[in-house]
Amino acid sequence: MKPQEFTAIDSAVDWLKRNRKTVLVGSVVVVAGVAFVVLSAGAGLVVLAPAVLLAEPATPFESWMAEAAP
Template identity: 40%
Template sequence: MDEQEEEAKKGTKALEFSHLDQAIEWIKKNKAEVAIGTIVIIGGVGFVISTGGSGALILAPLAL
């Protein structure tokens, strides 16, 4: 995951995680760095980071 963090710091928008728990933990640790619209791949399924009505960050399934 260190490689993913380095890429995220460089401005890379795509992140890949094998488990949902890993993605959620990364987002919790990096709230200030996460941009709305960032694509996250979890187990081969694409999600986009969005905000809920209360302003909370959510992972919404990416529709093709």
């Protein structure tokens, strides 16, 4: 399957509905320059999730909460 790029989310959703049985989970779909990853939510439900939600931060998370001992 060739890479898919769309200018609007509506056309991407329509394409996904028509091709939900052939699209692979983990595929990347670009909508208006934003990358989305195809996820499966079970029972044949396919979801486009923004790829940024699945990315790991470049720097480790540092907690700003103070630790206190009893």
